[in-house]
Amino acid sequence: QKEVEQNSGPLSVPEGAIASLNCTYSDRGSQSFFWYRQYSGKSPELIMSIYSNGDKEDGRFTAQLNKASQYVSLLIRDSQPSDSATYLCAVDAGGTSYGKLTFGQGTILTVHP
Amino acid sequence: DTGVSQDPRHKITKRGQNVTFRCDPISEHNRLYWYRQTLGQGPEFLTYFQNEAQLEKSRLLSDRFSAERPKGSFSTLEIQRTEQGDSAMYLCASSWTGEKETQYFGPGTRLLVL
Numbered sequence: 001q002k003e004v005e006q007n008s009g010p011l012s013v014p015e016g017a018i019a020s021l022n023c024t025y026s027d028r029g030s031q032s033f034f035w036y037r038q039y040s041g042k043s044p045e046l047i048m049s050i051y052s053n054g055d056k057e058d059g060r061f062t063a064q065l066n067k068a069s070q071y072v073s074l075l076i077r078d079s080q081p082s083d084s085a086t087y088l089c090a091v092d093a094g095g096t097s098y099g100k101l102t103f104g105q106g107t108i109l110t111v112h113p
Numbered sequence: 114d115t116g117v118s119q120d121p122r123h124k125i126t127k128r129g130q131n132v133t134f135r136c137d138p139i140s141e142h143n144r145l146y147w148y149r150q151t152l153g154q155g156p157e158f159l160t161y162f163q164n165e166a167q168l169e170k171s172r173l174l175s176d177r178f179s180a181e182r183p184k185g186s187f188s189t190l191e192i193q194r195t196e197q198g199d200s201a202m203y204l205c206a207s208s209w210t211g212e213k214e215t216q217y218f219g220p221g222t223r224l225l226v227l
Contacts, residue, residue, distance in 0.1 A: 036218075042220070043218040043220050044156065046215065046216075046218075049213065051213065088156075092214055098214065099146070099161060099208065099210075100158050100169060101148075101156075102158070103156050103157070104155050105153070105155050106153075106154070106155050
């Protein structure tokens with residue numbers, strides 16, 4: 001069983017719409033949660049980090065965390081074609097594994113004009 | 114450029130050869146991580162260092178893989194007797210323990226084993 005699961009893609013949304021990306025994790029003690037964006041052939045680029053339950057907003061991006069449900073999501077408002085990429089959810093379980101990130105398989109997002 | 118750098122960016126080798134990759138972290142970062150990523154998958158953790166100490170190695174890392182960070186600055190990842198299954202993108206990331214372990218990735222080294 002995978003430790004970090006992301007909603008199966010690919011996800012296609014029209015320009016200007018809201019894109020919703022979801023992630024669940026199995027380790028209830030996980031402490032830190034990250035969303036990375038990865039363009040084809042490039043390395044992951046950090047978009048958001050979230051550590052506490054609730055919402056965290058940064059520009060067009062909002063991360064949501066619900067530790068009771070072991071669920072983290074990323075909303076992209078006013079989606080642009082330049083947002084087309086693979087989005088990776090990463091979880092730091094903390095404890096003795098502090099600092100080691102476990103990634104989901106990624107969700108491919110396409111924003112079409 | 115003050116980001117994480119990796120060298121080489123691409124490597125093509127024949128099966129059975131040894132290869133070595135280098136990673137230079139962001140200068141003030143004390144932690145350095147190696148990950149491997151294959152097509153269609155997220156990165157998989159291989160190993161990490163805090164300063165010069167190697168703190169953890171993944172069970173994915175066979176005896177053919179070795180990593181060093183001799184002076185707590187740059188790191189090398191060596192693969193001995195490469196196999197076709199080693200073909201992947203090898204990613205290095207660094208972080209500062211005072212920044213809630215936010216990891217920043219380098220551009221990666223793409224390895225192709227023929």
